[in-house]
Amino acid sequence: xxxxxxxxxxxxxxxxxxxxxxxxxxxxxxxxxxxxxxxxxxxxxxxxxxxxxxxxxxxxxxxxxxxxxxxxxxxxxxxxxxxxxxxxxxxxxxxxxxxxxxxxxxxxxxxxxxxxxxxxxxxxxxxxxxxxxxxxxxxxxxxxxxxxxxxxxxxxxxxxxxxxxxxxxxxxxxxxxxxxxxxxxxxxxxxxxxxxxxxxxxxxxxx
Amino acid sequence: xxxxxxxxxxxxxxxxxxxxxxxxxxxxxxxxxxxxxxxxxxxxxxxxxxxxxxxxxxxxxxxxxxxxxxxxxxxxxxxxxxxxxxxxxxxxxxxxxxxxxxxxxxxxxxxxxxxxxxxxxxxxxxxxxxxxxxxxxxxxxxxxxxxxxxxxxxxxxxxxxxxxxxxxxxxxxxxxxxxxxxxxxxxxxxxxxxxxxxxxxxxxxxx
Numbered sequence: 159x160x161x162x163x164x165x166x167x168x169x170x171x172x173x174x175x176x177x178x179x180x181x182x183x184x185x186x187x188x189x190x191x192x193x194x195x196x197x198x199x200x201x202x203x204x205x206x207x208x209x210x211x212x213x214x215x216x217x218x219x220x221x222x223x224x225x226x227x228x229x230x231x232x233x234x235x236x237x238x239x240x241x242x243x244x245x246x247x248x249x250x251x252x253x254x255x256x257x258x259x260x261x262x263x264x265x266x267x268x269x270x271x272x273x274x275x276x277x278x279x280x281x282x283x284x285x286x287x288x289x290x291x292x293x294x295x296x297x298x299x300x301x302x303x304x305x306x307x308x309x310x311x312x313x314x315x316x317x318x319x320x321x322x323x324x325x326x327x328x329x330x331x332x333x334x335x336x337x338x339x340x341x342x343x344x345x346x347x348x349x350x351x352x353x354x355x356x357x358x359x360x361x362x363x364x365x
Numbered sequence: 366x367x368x369x370x371x372x373x374x375x376x377x378x379x380x381x382x383x384x385x386x387x388x389x390x391x392x393x394x395x396x397x398x399x400x401x402x403x404x405x406x407x408x409x410x411x412x413x414x415x416x417x418x419x420x421x422x423x424x425x426x427x428x429x430x431x432x433x434x435x436x437x438x439x440x441x442x443x444x445x446x447x448x449x450x451x452x453x454x455x456x457x458x459x460x461x462x463x464x465x466x467x468x469x470x471x472x473x474x475x476x477x478x479x480x481x482x483x484x485x486x487x488x489x490x491x492x493x494x495x496x497x498x499x500x501x502x503x504x505x506x507x508x509x510x511x512x513x514x515x516x517x518x519x520x521x522x523x524x525x526x527x528x529x530x531x532x533x534x535x536x537x538x539x540x541x542x543x544x545x546x547x548x549x550x551x552x553x554x555x556x557x558x559x560x561x562x563x564x565x566x567x568x569x570x571x572x
């Protein structure tokens with residue numbers, strides 16, 4: 159037996175392995191169709207071994223999404239604070255969002271495809287973290303456009319959501335290992351968006 | 366008793382009413398949480414009355430999505446054919462997509478939020494209609510950009526998906542009854558996209 163600290167760390171490590179494998183299984187065969195046998199096979203454990211860490215498939219789904227949302231939120235506020243006001247913040251948000259998707263593809267797809275499969279008590283906790291993220295980046299993007307580009311509030315909000323759409327929809331089509339790497343895709347979204355919004359800029363800022 | 370034809374029409378009418386109400390219930394409380402009592406209350410029928418038309422909640426979900434996908438596909442190919450080649454086709458696709466969302470908000474949200482709740486046999490049938498739509502509009506957008514704007518194939522495909530992202534993500538934020546009407550939103554997406562892609566145009570077509 160190791161020390162209690164080591165045992166906790168080992169347990170956390172195991173839970174991470176299980177939830178990583180589970181996210182891939184959910185992507186492949188769908189959350190509702192997947193069962194604990196599929197997850198056990200993917201992580202090369204017995205079903206009993208999984209029950210040692212999780213009480214149900216739903217608990218695994220919750221942990222997958224909760225851990226992913228923690229990664230999404232981690233350090234975001236302070237990272238945004240140290241960046242110069244304006245466009246660098248928008249550029250950073252796009253790059254970070256696409257990199258998160260590229261590094262946690264299975265979890266990100268699970269979030270968008272399966273979070274509705276959680277029962278209300280779990281779903282609300284994930285939704286509240288999602289709202290926190292959206293509020294933080296949405297307000298930042300919208301403020302940058304209003305201050306730097308002279309875009310009106312209502313249009314700035316709508317434009318921020320269009321940008322989100324381009325970033326979030328990637329989970330439906332984008333393969334980070336394909337011919338467009340995550341940096342290239344971020345640049346593409348940035349270019350389309352910044353060029354695209356120029357029609358909405360105040361007269362001084364119009365291209 | 367009416368004639369058999371009238372009886373069929375009445376039945377179809379009733380099924381439409383039930384599925385319309387069900388889509389709203391799914392949006393409001395989530396497909397998994399919703400039960401037949403909620404749907405019965407929303408459509409002002411008894412649960413037994415609903416069982417006369419549908420054998421399960423899943424069957425209702427399937428009919429909601431299947432009918433909606435039929436509306437999405439209806440006439441699309443021939444409508445695209447009669448439009449002049451190039452940008453008018455892209456403009457038409459955006460406008461049609463946003464109008465579909467605005468007129469069938471509950472069904473459209475249900476498609477994006479809940480289609481993963483269908484079991485495989487049903488999910489595959491919906492997914493195949495979705496693929497048909499995506500292929501038709503995706504290829505049209507991508508071809509227009511390649512032919513008219515001299516954009517390379519790989520970039521054109523990625524850009525078409527970015528446009529889809531802007532259109533589809535609307536289900537997460539856009540209220541057609543709010544201050545930006547569906548025509549204004551379509552124009553906004555069109556403007557951002559056409560201006561945005563100008564960086565990717567061949568030298569002759571660059572803004």
